[in-house]
Amino acid sequence: MNIARLARLGYAALTRDPHPPPCVLGAEDALSSLRSALPAGFLLGTATASHQIEGGLDNDWTDWERGAHPGGEPHIKDRAVSGAACDSWSRIDEDIGLMRRLGANAYRFSVEWSRLEPTEGAWNEDAADRYLAWANALRAAGIEPMVTIHHFTLPRWVATQGGWMNDRTIELLAAFARRVAKKLGSAVDLWCTINEPSVVAALSYVKGIFPPGLEDPRIAAHVMARMLKAHARMTEAIREVDTTDADGDGRATRIGIAHHVRIFQPATRSPLDRLVAGLTDRFFNEAVASAPFTGRIELAIPGVVEVDEAVPGLLGSFDYMGINYYTRDHVKADLRDPALSKQFVPADRPVNDLGWEIYPEGLYQVLKRYGALGLPVYVTENGIPDKSGDVRPSFLRSHFEALVRAAREGVDVRGYFHWSLLDNFEWAEGYEPRFGLFRVDFDSPDKRRSPTPAVETFQEIARGLGLEPEAG
Numbered sequence: 077m078n079i080a081r082l083a084r085l086g087y088a089a090l091t092r093d094p095h096p097p098p099c100v101l102g103a104e105d106a107l108s109s110l111r112s113a114l115p116a117g118f119l120l121g122t123a124t125a126s127h128q129i130e131g132g133l134d135n136d137w138t139d140w141e142r143g144a145h146p147g148g149e150p151h152i153k154d155r156a157v158s159g160a161a162c163d164s165w166s167r168i169d170e171d172i173g174l175m176r177r178l179g180a181n182a183y184r185f186s187v188e189w190s191r192l193e194p195t196e197g198a199w200n201e202d203a204a205d206r207y208l209a210w211a212n213a214l215r216a217a218g219i220e221p222m223v224t225i226h227h228f229t230l231p232r233w234v235a236t237q238g239g240w241m242n243d244r245t246i247e248l249l250a251a252f253a254r255r256v257a258k259k260l261g262s263a264v265d266l267w268c269t270i271n272e273p274s275v276v277a278a279l280s281y282v283k284g285i286f287p288p289g290l291e292d293p294r295i296a297a298h299v300m301a302r303m304l305k306a307h308a309r310m311t312e313a314i315r316e317v318d319t320t321d322a323d324g325d326g327r328a329t330r331i332g333i334a335h336h337v338r339i340f341q342p343a344t345r346s347p348l349d350r351l352v353a354g355l356t357d358r359f360f361n362e363a364v365a366s367a368p369f370t371g372r373i374e375l376a377i378p379g380v381v382e383v384d385e386a387v388p389g390l391l392g393s394f395d396y397m398g399i400n401y402y403t404r405d406h407v408k409a410d411l412r413d414p415a416l417s418k419q420f421v422p423a424d425r426p427v428n429d430l431g432w433e434i435y436p437e438g439l440y441q442v443l444k445r446y447g448a449l450g451l452p453v454y455v456t457e458n459g460i461p462d463k464s465g466d467v468r469p470s471f472l473r474s475h476f477e478a479l480v481r482a483a484r485e486g487v488d489v490r491g492y493f494h495w496s497l498l499d500n501f502e503w504a505e506g507y508e509p510r511f512g513l514f515r516v517d518f519d520s521p522d523k524r525r526s527p528t529p530a531v532e533t534f535q536e537i538a539r540g541l542g543l544e545p546e547a548g
């Protein structure tokens with residue numbers, strides 16, 4: 077990286093706090109007049125991903141689940157394997173029943189590439205029919221489907237060709253998106269091409285805790301660039317083949333990415349902490365969010381890697397900004413670390429079961445920040461691992477209040493998807509974290525679902541929006 081550019085990045089990071097100041101929450105009963113605060117047709121739903129709930133899969137993650145890190149530590153906590161998961165592949169009717177009970181009018185789920193295209197060029201029409209039947213059944217139940225095409229997993233045949241380290245994956249995924257959109261387009265308008273490019277880059281290629289387990293920021297930057305290129309190609313393909321307006325709003329498609337946004341809070345006022353927090357923010361948050369406006373991929377880790385490239389089709393490739401928001405990180409510079417910092421939560425802050433800070437004000441901050449870019453926003457994920465089930469009601473309430481506050485201040489926020497409908501396979505953390513509004517008994521043969529206390533909170537929000545939860 078040249079000195080002038082570094083100085084520019086550094087100067088921007090030092091002089092501008094990218095996050096607007098937090099709001100004071102709880103000052104008013106923000107849930108009382110939801111219909112006046114939120115747009116008509118606001119989507120209230122839950123989100124899941126195929127590998128985490130369907131069961132019976134065979135892909136790069138199932139391979140990873142059986143392995144161990146070079147030091148002998150298993151890749152997955154307690155040596156858990158995804159296995160039968162929630163068996164949602166066979167239980168969608170039951171799951172739709174749970175959504176009706178919540179009063180939800182939307183559901184975000186992903187289709188599994190390894191199931192639909194088990195070998196290169198093959199196509200499992202039965203599985204495709206089943207996904208189409210899901211989308212139709214959701215629609216018939218008054219639940220708008222949002223379909224994610226890529227949520228972390230790759231078919232083995234893609235992974236063995238190098239996965240996201242191979243440029244070919246861009247075209248393979250675009251071809252897959254074309255087939256999916258052709259098949260499901262009659263029932264689906266809302267598409268999410270890729271879930272969390274920054275998380276894939278960080279966890280698979282910097283921290284090495286997701287497959288393929290590498291720790292190389294240079295590779296991570298190129299992976300993220302490839303994912304954005306794939307998004308651009310997928311968007312073109314979907315727009316071309318999905319010409320059916322399934323929800324009657326005059327548009328056949330609305331396409332975006334589910335972008336994981338974190339608050340990177342400098343741990344102190346020292347210029348180095350602020351510089352590193354700013355650079356991390358640019359890499360993790362800003363590169364994806366600015367891409368559809370600049371048409372460029374701009375990624376930089378000073379002295380390590382720089383990607384600055386115009387990408388055909390990227391400009392205008394988001395119809396909405398999807399935001400996955402969970403937490404805030406406090407950033408202490410450590411230039412020996414591959415991530416240039418150590419991230420932590422101060423001892424006096426509330427945390428969830430995985431030790432992540434509970435920071436609802438952060439949702440308001442990110443909505444204000446990304447709402448200002450001019451695209452409609454969906455909160456495509458927000459949730460909490462909470463085994464007791466007792467913390468989730470206030471978590472949901474406070475985060476929804478933050479959303480309402482941002483909407484009242486003019487942010488065009490069109491929907492909220494809670495992560496998650498069910499407890500599920502939480503990647504490297506296995507089955508211990510419990511994210512579900514409905515608890516799943518993984519030991520029972522029927523993967524029994526039972527409500528957690530936050531179901532009532534969700535129903536309260538649904539009623540506030542004029543939706544009608546069904547009796548359980």
Ligand code: BGC
Pocket residue numbers: 125128271272275336400457495502503
């Ligand atoms: C991912 C989900 C995951 C959730 C909770 C998100 O980053 O999209 O797959 O389960 O966070 O960690």
